[in-house]
Amino acid sequence: MASITEISVEHIHNAYESIRGNIAVEAFYAVVTGFMAVTLIHRLYTVYREVQSNEDGTPTMKDYMNLVWQYVFCIAAVALFPVLLEALETVFGKLMDDLQAGFGGKVYDVADLFQKPIIAQFEKQFSDMSVMDVAGVLLNPVGSSFDYLLAYVAGVIAAPFYMYAQTLFIVGRYMFLLLLELISPVAIACFYNESTRTYFHTWCKNLLVCYLMVPAFILASKFSDAIVSEYVMNTSWNVVLQVLFSLALKLSLLAIVRGRIHNLF
Structure with a gap:
């Protein structure tokens, strides 16, 4: 076994790599994906309420694009x-x-x-x-x-x-x-x-x-x-x-x- 004076950055890095593989980051991804899905639903509902507040109550092209953007942004964030x-x-x-x-x-x-x-x-x-x-x-x-x-x-x-x-x-x-x-x-x-x-x-x-x-x-x-x-x-x-x-x-x-x-x- 190497003495303390023989330990190098490479040895410590190897120890880090062995531990890093055991971190269940995927579990965090699942939790965060669920959190973002809930957030997306809330934001879509907010946009829907804003549409309902229009004078004629009908959505405009800007409203549609806002809905699409919220959905695309959420999916891209999860995938990336x-x-x-x-x-x-x-x-x-x-x-x-x-x-x-x-x-x-x-x-x-x-x-x-x-x-x-x-x-x-x-x-x-x-x-x-x-x-x-x-x-x-x-x-x-x-x-x-x-x-x-x-x-x-x-x-x-x-x-x-x-x-x-x-x-x-x-x-x-x-x-x-x-x-x-x-x-x-x-x-x-x-x-x-x-x-x-x-x-x-x-x-x-x-x-x-x-x-x-x-x-x-x-x-x-x-x-x-x-x-x-x-x-x-x-x-x-x-x-x-x-x-x-x-x-x-x-x-x-x-x-x-x-x-x-x-x-x-």
């Missing part, structure tokens, strides 16, 4: 339930894949978390020294060797916590997607009535946000890596501080993504 959901997920999924590819597609990169700052600091400190001088410094138990050892130990201990945070974020995203798919028939049915159409718009917004969560997370990870490479590794900070700051930066940006992504629209 699965197609519309699949179309939205295809478009948003393509957007997610393109963004992930543009950001490199990688989510878990332990090397960027603590190994790069240690290696960069090591090269900066010992690049102009001879082999004997480097050995002398590293053999000093209270000198640089202790700092590098402490930094490495801190990184090894901290990395799993970051992996847990990443994994929980990705798992939470797929749980959110399952919930959106579970209520998709109801959300699409809300489009039929003008008074409930805003619920459909909210559902579409949440679906788009859900598909943006993984690319946004990768963007946060890549942005933190760039800050570490361009800024942190060029400072005179102690190597232990560099490693701890790199971890804190990644966790902070991940928290920003979780807290702000729902406010994008």
Whole structure:
């Protein structure tokens, strides 16, 4: 069994697919179809009452077209339930894949978390020294060797916590997607009535946000890596501080993504 640090987006996606097949969305379709049929009857009755309120009590061509439109709209909405959901997920999924590819597609990169700052600091400190001088410094138990050892130990201990945070974020995203798919028939049915159409718009917004969560997370990870490479590794900070700051930066940006992504629209 893969350890928590070996779990990738693909593995979590496979788990999501196995659960998705067990969701009885068809049952929701039946319920929603019945609801829309009742709504159609009510709207047809409303149109009929409007016709009766005409001066001569006879329907006009506009009245007939209104009746036909109500019927066609209802039938089309019921028939397009699965197609519309699949179309939205295809478009948003393509957007997610393109963004992930543009950001490199990688989510878990332990090397960027603590190994790069240690290696960069090591090269900066010992690049102009001879082999004997480097050995002398590293053999000093209270000198640089202790700092590098402490930094490495801190990184090894901290990395799993970051992996847990990443994994929980990705798992939470797929749980959110399952919930959106579970209520998709109801959300699409809300489009039929003008008074409930805003619920459909909210559902579409949440679906788009859900598909943006993984690319946004990768963007946060890549942005933190760039800050570490361009800024942190060029400072005179102690190597232990560099490693701890790199971890804190990644966790902070991940928290920003979780807290702000729902406010994008």
